Amino acid sequence: MDIKDELAGLFRDAIREKIPEASDIEITFERPRDPSHGDLATNIAMQIAKRLKRKPREVAELFRGIGGARIESLEIAGPGFINLRLKQSAKTGVIPEVLAAGAKFGHKRVAAPEKIQVEFVSANPTGPLHVGHGRQAALGDAIAALLESQGHAVTREFYYNDAGAQIEALARSVQARARGIGPGEPGWPQDGYAGEYIEEIAKEIANADDLEAVRQHAVAFLRKEQDEDLKAFGVKFDVYYLESSLYSEGKVEETVKGLVASGKTYEKDGALWLRTTDYGDDKDRVVRKSDGSYTYFLPDVAYHVTKWRRGFRKVIDVQGTDHHSTVTRVRAGLQALALGIPKGYPDYVLHSLVKVVRGGAEVKISKRAGSYVTVRDLIEWVGRDAVRFFLVSRKADSEFTFDVDLARKQTDENPVYYVQYAHARVCSVFAQSGTSAASLSGVNLDPLKGEKELALAQRLADFPEALAGAAHELAPHALAFYLRELAAEFHSYYNAERILVEDEAVRVARLALCAAVRQTLANGLALLGVGAPEKM
């Protein structure tokens, strides 16, 4: 069992006995940065003191007697912190746990898995994927993996807007190209797409007069291309949901009827409006335009109804912050339908856009897409692993600058390499040891006495909690930070201590520690969609 859970149990018992009025308080431990503060510390005495208006140190004294097989000593410090020192065996206990659990270390199994959907990328098939889609792909896939690690049943979904005005513009652009008309020339469509890929598609068009055939071909071409990009990025979707199916299956109509029946709509200027202001929106929204067609808002609501009806009680939409106004709107639409959907449904993870810098200047164009940098450009410049790790190592809502030169310079030294290098180093040690990880399962770990190796073991013990926290917060960057710390701890140990020493007992114990490190690094990197190479 996890050491922190075990300790929390001890404290909970003590609270029940001595301060029952605070029984419901949450007990947390953190690892102090300053080693003189022990191995683990808790501030519950201060929490309780605040609530009960007692003196923190006085409350802390009540926990003096806590002991047991895992605790070496307990100190009360500062304003009322309780600092704990653990016994050596408690620190190394995680090693056999990791070796036994293998790829499942840190993962949880739950009795009743939640059915969760993560929707991400959802790019219109009007051009190659851009950097923003890349950030979404990296984030969404990692969030899905994190939730899976906590035992949930996750579906990765891509919503395909194959029915809107943008597709029309795409078809007309290709048609114009096929007729030899270039961007800006007479006959070029309004809001046309100017990228080089339009010409590529146009070359394959036999009869430019058949606009429907042009449209179908263009969409198929770009879908295939996007699929290839996603594959190169290591992202797979379980479901591609087509916007057009919402129309063909009558779901859009059904949603309109539902909204009208709710009494929350009204006619004005020949259009149908929904009173979204009743649900916190700053203005009412048009549902059906005066020309009889629907705004994108309506299929969006219809789409989310299908999510609910398909049994997803938790849904996470990953989008750019430029879509943040849809959050209130979609939720309002769902509320107006009064289907029993909770107010905060669905959840959103909104990310800021990415600025790409190269040679000290912002890169705004790519040869292929014309007006933006593509996912493929990034992969070509710095490699898939670096792109994925980099895009996920900042919290989603912070704007950030992707410095291509920095990433390249480091790869020869790039952001992931530090973590991957740690993994490769352990593998290398193993290759030279002639020992298999499997033979280390029952090894005596008492020889692990050094400060660095015990610190490393404790870092491993933090993994399940780091993972659970990152999953709960939908924050892959927290996992990326953890992995960096684990790698740092390992590099430090590696440089300070020789692993393959003469003494058989010591060598084997150290190898067991290394095997656990390797496993944990591999598990963490896998969740972020980043490779864990044995050599590099």
Next chain:
RNA sequence: GCGCCCGUAGCUCAGCGGAUCAGAGUAUUGGCCUCCGAAGCCAAGGGUCGUGGGUUCGAAUCCCGCCGGGCGCGCCA
């Protein structure tokens, strides 16, 4: 103008249900390869956490104002 988000070391960013949070990487400087990978390690310098108030015994963290930046504010998606 209104709404949401952001402002932490030269640079890129963590920390933000208050205390043991002044941090990481990178850059700069100085050390470390006869020995498991130096894509590494050890050490140093560098920040009144945008700013002014407030709450608190205690604020980077919570509240309010202001300044600066991003995004949105369409019968576009």
